[in-house]
Amino acid sequence: MHGLIFRSTGSWYEVYVKEIQKTIPSRIVGKLKLDKENLTNPVAVGDEVEVELEDEINGLIKSVLPRKNYIARQSPKSRMQLHLIACNIDQAILITSIREPDLKAGFIDRFLLTTEPQNIPVIIVFNKWDIYTEVDRMIFLDIKNLYETIGYKVLAVSSKDQTGIAELKQCIQGKVNLLSGQSGVGKSSIINNLQPDLNLKTSQLSGYSGKGIHTTTFAEMFPVNEQTFIIDTPGIKSLSFNNLEIMDVAHNYREFFEASTSCKFGSQCTHRNEPDCAVKEKMLAGIISEVRYKNYLNVLEEIEAQNYWERNKKY
Template identity: 45%
Template sequence: MKGVVVKSTGSWYLVRDESGTLYRARLRGKFKLKGMKVSNPLAVGDRVEFDVEDVEEKSAVIHKIEDRRNYIIRQSTHKSAHAHIIAANLDLALLVVTLVSPRTSFGFIDRFLVTAEAYDIPAMLIYNKTDMYDQDMERYQRQISHMYGQIGYNTLAVSALKNEGMEAVRQLIQGKTSLFSGHSGVGKSSIINQLVPDLALKTSEISSFSDKGVHTTTFAEMFEVDPETFIIDTPGIKELGIVDIPKNELSHFFPEMRERLNQCRFNNCTHTNEPGCAVVAAVRENRIALTRYESYLSMLQGEDNRK
C-alpha cells in the first residue's frame, strides 16, 4: 500500500493511505539516505510504501521511502554532526515572522530563504501581529516587504488575532502542500486555526490515534484543509543552521547575488574583499540590501548566528 507520513513520534509514524485511512507504522530495519547524516530517516510529507500488520489495530510496517521531490532541512539540535529534515515534498514554504513580540531577525529569515532556495521550494514571508503596529512600525514593515519583494519574495501582512489577511493566505495555499514555520510565539498556530476552524478536531483525532502508549517528541504534523490542500505545522524553531551548502555555492542561493555572478572579475569570487566584485559594488550602491549581505557573510563565516 502507498501513503503519506502525516506525523512522526520518533520511532512510530502516522501514515494516511490513498483513501484517507490512518495507520500507526514503524520502519522495517534501518534506512540510510544516500550517505546523509540525519536524525530522522522519515519526515512528514514523505511518500512511503507499507504493509498492514493488523487490520483491526491499523498497524503497519514501512518498507520503502519514495524519492523526495524536495525538503526543508536544518542542523539537528541534539546531534551537531547530523541534520534534521523538517518536512518533505512541499509546494510552498511559508515563514511566519513578527516585528514585535517576539522580533524575527533578518539572519533567521535569510537562512530560511536560502534553505528553501537551495532545495527549490517556493518561499514567502507572512508578517503576523499587524494589530500591534503603530504608524512607524507599519512604515518599517512596508520597507522590509519592498526589500524582499525586489528580489522575488512576496510578503503578506496579517493579523491572526483579528482575522485580517486570512483570506489571502487561504487562497495562497489552495491546492498545495504548504509548510508553516517560524519562531515560537509568532502565531503560526493562530493562523492555522483561522484557516482550518475544525483543526482542533483533526488534531485530537491524530493525537488519540498515534500517541497510544508512545512517548512523543514534537515534530511537524500534516493536516488536510480539503482533499487538494494540506498544511504542515512545525514546532517553533529557535535556530536554523545551514546544511550541506558549500561556501563557494552559497551566493547562488541569494537571488540578488546570483544575477551578478558573471559580473565579478574573478570566477571564484567570494564577494568579500576581492577587487572587481560586482556584489560588493552593488552593496555599496544600495542595490543589494546591507542586511542581506550581512546575512551572507554570517553564513559564509559559519558564525553561530541562527536566531
Template identity: 40%
Template sequence: MQGTVYKSTGSWYRVKSTEGTFYDCRIKGRFRIEGIKSTNPVAVGDEVRFNLIEDGDVTVGQIYEIMDRRNYLVRKSVKLSKQLHIIASNVDLVFLLVTLENPRTYPEFIDRFLATSEAYRVDCVLLFNKVDAMDQHLKDETKYMAALYRDIGYTCIGISATTGKNVDQVIELMTGKTCMFVGHSGIGKSTLINRIAPDLELKTAQISEQHKQGQHTTTFAEMYDLPSGARIIDTPGIKGFGLVDMEKDEIGDYFPELFALKSQCRFNNCLHLDEPGCAVKEALETGTVALSRYRSYVQMISGEQDVYRTGLKEDV
C-alpha cells in the first residue's frame, strides 16, 4: 500500500492511504538505522509504502519504504548535534511567522530559516503577525523589515491572527498547496490556523508574562486537509535553527541578493569577507545590501552561534 504521513509522534505515524483511509503505522525494525542520519527517518509529508499486519487484536501498518522526497526542511537535532531533524517534506509553501515583541523574532533567525528554505528548494513567505497590537515604534520597525525582505524578493504580509486582518491573502496563497506554518512558540501559529480553518480547533496558549516567551501548544508535527484542497502542516515552535550540510562557499548562494552579485566579484571563489574587488562589500557600502543580512551571512560563514537561540524554551 502507499500513502502520505499526516502525523508523527516519534514512534507512531498516522498515514493516509491513496484510497483515503487512515492507518496507525510503525517503521520496520531495522529501517530506522539503515542509511538514515536523521533523528526522525519518517516525517510528515513523506510518501511511504507500507504493509498491514496484525498486532494482537488490532491491524496496524508497517512502513518499509520512503518514496523520493521533492524537498524537505531540516534543522539540527537538539540532543544529537551531529544529526538533523526533518521538520516536514514535500512542502509547496512555508509561512514563517515573525513578531517583533512577545516573543521577538530576531533577524538572524529569519535569515537562517530563509537560507535553509533556499537550500532545500522550499518557497517561503514572511507573515508579520500581531499588527493589531503594535505601537507606532513597532509598526515602523515592522514596515522597515518587511521592505527589506520584499526588496530581496520575498513576499511579506502584515497580519493579525487574532482579528483576521489580511488572513484572506494567506488563504489565497494556500489554495491547492501543501503549506507549513513555523515560528517561535507563542507567535500565533495555532491562532492563525484556527482562523484559517476553525474546524481544526487547535490548542492555543498565552505568552508567559514573567519570561515573555511562548507556552507550548503543539508537541508534534501534524498535517490537515482543508476543503479548498490545501493542506496545512502545523509544527512545534522552533527555538534554534542550525545549519545543516552547507559548505562555506555555498552559503552565499542561499542569500539571493548576494548570489546576484557573485559574478561581479573579482574572484569566482569570493567569500565576501576580506577579498579585494568584492561586489558584495561594495554593495554593503552603498546600502544596496542590508547590514543585518550581511551580518547574518558572516555569522553563518564563521560558524558563530551555530544554532541561533532566542532564550525561548525549546518545544522539541
C-alpha cells in the first residue's frame, strides 16, 4: 500500500494510508536504514512510502519513494551528518517574532539557506503583532521591505487577536506547508488558528520565559483539508552549516547570485576581497542589504573556522 508519513518519533512512524483512510503505526525493515550514508534518519514526515501490514495493527515500511525535495539540518550529534526534518514540501513558512522571543540576528538568513538550495518558496511570518510597540512595527516594515525586494512574501499576524490569520489561511491552501522557527514564536498556536479541530499543545506560560523549553518535540503533519497539509516542527535552537562549502552559501543568497554575473570572477566570486565585485559595490550603494551581507560573512567565517579546526585536528 501507498502511504504518507504523518509522524516520526525515531523508530516508529505513523503512516497515513489514503486507500483505507487509516493511520498505521509502522516500523522500518532493517535494510532500509542502511540506504543513505550521511542521513541520521532514513524516513521523515512528508515521505511517501510503500507499507505492508505486519499484523492487524502494525505496518512495515518497505521502501521510500523518490523525494521531490527535503529540509535537513546538520545533526547535533555529528557534524558530517544531516538530520531530515521533512520531505516533499510545497512551501516553508518561517514563523518569527520581534518580541518574546527577540528576533535573533541572522536567523532569517540562515533559515533561507536551508530552503534556497531546494528552491522551496518561503513566507516569512511575524507573529505576536498584538504586543509590538510602534518602534517594533517600524522595524517590521523595514524587514518586510528588505525581504519582499528579494522575492519573499512577508506577513504580520497575531494568533491572539487573529490579525493576518485569514490571509495566511489563503496562502496555505492546496499545499504541503512546513512551519518552522525558534521555540516559543507561536508555531503551534498558529496551527490551532488555521485548523481549530487540532487543539495542539502550546506553551502554557503567559508570554515567553526565554528558557528555551520546547513544547513541540516531534515534527508532525496535519491535514487541513484534502489538498492542504501543515507540518508542525519543534523549535530551532540554532542553525549551523558546516556541511556547506563557501560557494554553496554564495550561490544560495539569491540576490548575491544574481549580481554575481557582473562580478569579475562571476559565480566563483566569494564577494569578500575580490576586485570588481558587483555584490560589494551594490552593498556599498545601498542596493544590497548591509545586514544580509554581514550575516553572509558570519556564516562564511563559521565554516572556515570549522574547516581549519578539522584540518589541524588530524596532525
